Amino acid sequence: MKKFISILLLLATVSIVANAQQSFAKQFKGQPDFTFVTISKAALRMLPLKDKMGVNIGSVADKLDKVEIVNATTDETSEILTKTCERWIEDNGLESFIDVDEEGQQASIFTKTDSEPKVFLLLGNDGDTTAVIILYGTMTLEDMQSIIH
Amino acid sequence: MNKNEIDRLLRKYYDGETTPEEVRMLLEALGDQGIDALLLRGLNQLREEVPTVPADLEQSLSDSIDRWQEEEKREKVIPATWLRRMTWAAVAASVALIATLGWWHLRGESQLEPQGPVIANNYSGESKPELTTGDEEIVVAVDDTNEEVRPQVAPKARPVKSVRRHQAVHIAQAKFEADDDPEISEADEEKVLMALVTFSTVLNKGVGQLEEASETIEEVNNTIKQHLTIN
Structure with a gap:
C-alpha cells in the first residue's frame, strides 16, 4: 500500500513538474513597458528564414521549434526581467554556458541540452535595454555558431 | 530431640501429616527451645484455614480465559476494518486532490486555447x-x-x-x-532573424574569448616549463 501511494504521488509530481517548463514570455504578455514575441513552429514554417540579411540560417531554420523574445526598456523593468529570467533558469534547470562582457554590453547564454526540445537562452543588457531570447529546438551550439562565422 | 528431628517433624506438621503423638513430641521439643506453644497453635490454625480449591475451578478458569480471548479477537477485528476503510478513503482523497490540482493547472494552460x-x-x-x-x-x-x-x-x-x-x-x-x-509580419521575421544573429554573435564572441584564454594558458604553461628546465 505504501509503495502504491508512493508511486502514485511520484507520477503526479512528475506530471506537474513536466508542465512547469511553461512559456517564459507569456508572463509578460500585456505588461506595460515590456514587449514580447512568441513564435511557434507552425508560424516559423511560414517565415522564409533562409539566407536572409546576409546570414546563413539554413542549418537552424528547420530545427527551430519556438522563439521567444522579451525586451525591457526601463531600469525598473530591466531589473524585473532579469530577476524573472534568473528564477526561470533555476526552475527549469538551465546551465550557464558562457558570459560575455564587452564595452559595457553584457550577455550570458544558458543551455539545457538534455531535454527535448533543447533550450538556449540569452540574457543580454546593453546598458539601456535588457533582452531575453529563448530558442527551443533540436539545433546544437555548433549550428548556432555557424549562423555567423 | 535434635535439630534435624525437629525440622522433620515441623515439615510433616506443615504438610498436615503428623500424628497426635508426633505433635506432642514437637510441642515438647519446641517448648524446650523456648518457642511458644501458642504460636505453634496459631500456625496450626492457619493451616486449617487454607481454603479448599473447588473441584471445577480449573474448568471455570479455562472458560473465563477462552471468553476473554474471544472478546479480544472481536475488539481487534473491528478497528482493523475501520482502519482499512479509512486508509482507502485517504488514498481516494489524495488521488482526487492530485487530479484536481493537475486539472486546475492544465485548465489554466488550456483556457488560452x-x-x-x-x-x-x-x-x-x-x-x-x-x-x-x-x-x-x-x-x-x-x-x-x-x-x-x-x-x-x-x-x-x-x-x-x-x-x-x-x-x-x-x-x-x-x-x-x-x-x-x-x-506573421515582416517585423516578426526580422525579429527572429535578429535574435538568431545576436545569439550567434554572442556565442562566437564567447567561444573566441575562451580560445584566447586557452592560448594564454598554454603560453604561460610553456613559459613555466622553460623556466623549470633552465633551472
Whole structure:
C-alpha cells in the first residue's frame, strides 16, 4: 500500500513538474513597458528564414521549434526581467554556458541540452535595454555558431 | 530431640501429616527451645484455614480465559476494518486532490486555447486592428476606419478576402499555439532573424574569448616549463 501511494504521488509530481517548463514570455504578455514575441513552429514554417540579411540560417531554420523574445526598456523593468529570467533558469534547470562582457554590453547564454526540445537562452543588457531570447529546438551550439562565422 | 528431628517433624506438621503423638513430641521439643506453644497453635490454625480449591475451578478458569480471548479477537477485528476503510478513503482523497490540482493547472494552460475565432491583442500592447485566431484557421478583422484591408501575411498564405468591420474571413489554414502571436509580419521575421544573429554573435564572441584564454594558458604553461628546465 505504501509503495502504491508512493508511486502514485511520484507520477503526479512528475506530471506537474513536466508542465512547469511553461512559456517564459507569456508572463509578460500585456505588461506595460515590456514587449514580447512568441513564435511557434507552425508560424516559423511560414517565415522564409533562409539566407536572409546576409546570414546563413539554413542549418537552424528547420530545427527551430519556438522563439521567444522579451525586451525591457526601463531600469525598473530591466531589473524585473532579469530577476524573472534568473528564477526561470533555476526552475527549469538551465546551465550557464558562457558570459560575455564587452564595452559595457553584457550577455550570458544558458543551455539545457538534455531535454527535448533543447533550450538556449540569452540574457543580454546593453546598458539601456535588457533582452531575453529563448530558442527551443533540436539545433546544437555548433549550428548556432555557424549562423555567423 | 535434635535439630534435624525437629525440622522433620515441623515439615510433616506443615504438610498436615503428623500424628497426635508426633505433635506432642514437637510441642515438647519446641517448648524446650523456648518457642511458644501458642504460636505453634496459631500456625496450626492457619493451616486449617487454607481454603479448599473447588473441584471445577480449573474448568471455570479455562472458560473465563477462552471468553476473554474471544472478546479480544472481536475488539481487534473491528478497528482493523475501520482502519482499512479509512486508509482507502485517504488514498481516494489524495488521488482526487492530485487530479484536481493537475486539472486546475492544465485548465489554466488550456483556457488560452481558442475554441473558435477569438480576438487576440497585438503583442506589443498597442490597440491596433485586432487579429483573431482559431484552431484551424486564421481570421482577420478590419480596422476602425471601416476600410477593407488586406492583412499582411506570408506569401504562402491563401488569397485573402476583404472584410467589413467585425466580420471575419478565413485567410489561411494553419494551426497556432494558443500563446503565439498569430500576426506573421515582416517585423516578426526580422525579429527572429535578429535574435538568431545576436545569439550567434554572442556565442562566437564567447567561444573566441575562451580560445584566447586557452592560448594564454598554454603560453604561460610553456613559459613555466622553460623556466623549470633552465633551472
